[in-house]
């Protein structure tokens with residue numbers, strides 16, 4: 001059988017196993033997983049009885065034609081070097097690693113390669129997975145991978161030159177927004193009698209509601225600000241402070257992420 005293999009059962013590996021199997025896009029006998037630690041492999045086997053567990057990366061590579069590398073960027077090349085000798089050459093390597101280029105991957109495996117950047121929000125079936133196929137990837141394998149990731153959220157095809165910026169928005173984004181929600185809730189709690197828990201609950205709900213509003217109405221964020229910020233009112237005072245400071249803060253954060261993107265895994 002043409003199995004999907006997943007190497008690495010951390011945050012992404014486990015999310016993909018859960019998503020692919022819960023959505024029904026793959027059956028339990030179509031997935032093989034391995035990870036470095038025995039504990040992770042046991043956890044996967046316990047969570048999904050009947051799933052294929054490989055004892056080594058090479059064993060997984062012998063059993064699967066589509067191989068998803070869900071290890072950290074600094075481990076990707078080592079794993080690829082380990083499995084290439086047992087591969088036939090007609091496999092499809094799917095790397096989740098931010099910052100490792102198609103050229104680097106194709107340097108070790110000159111066959112079908114695709115870069116995929118998932119997002120943790122696929123845990124709840126939301127958000128966008130970025131997909132960037134290598135030149136050797138055929139249409140059939142490309143659409144198989146796109147179909148897999150469509151089962152856990154949206155899929156957007158991107159050029160490799162767009163990946164750094166798209167990764168910041170789509171995949172780092174949940175971490176950035178979670179930090180903003182936390183800061184907003186903490187600042188409000190510090191300045192009032194509201195407990196941190198209640199502040200966090202309100203901030204989270206408001207963020208979800210605001211995203212839903214923008215998505216449904218198609219309104220520009222600036223126009224929404226205008227609807228909420230009554231002239232001379234409360235919101236206006238806060239937005240003014242944010243507009244003074246946030247552009248610089250965000251420029252710094254994006255610059256730091258792009259710098260790290262270029263260095264990660266090297």
Ligand SMILES: NC(=O)c1ccc[n+]([C@@H]2O[C@H](COP(=O)([O-])OP(=O)(O)OC[C@H]3O[C@@H](n4cnc5c(N)ncnc54)[C@H](O)[C@@H]3O)[C@@H](O)[C@H]2O)c1
Pocket residue numbers: 007008009010011012013034035036037040057069070071072073075079096097098116117118119120171
């Ligand atoms: N976390 C995210 O939101 C996110 C989003 C998009 C892309 N990514 C990318 O996905 C990849 C995985 O990220 P993560 O957050 O799941 O990392 P993680 O550290 O949670 O998981 C990595 C897993 O790989 C296993 N592993 C390490 N070396 C191994 C080896 N030699 N052989 C087999 N297994 C090995 C580890 O035991 C662990 O289970 C990274 O390349 C990252 O850039 C992550």
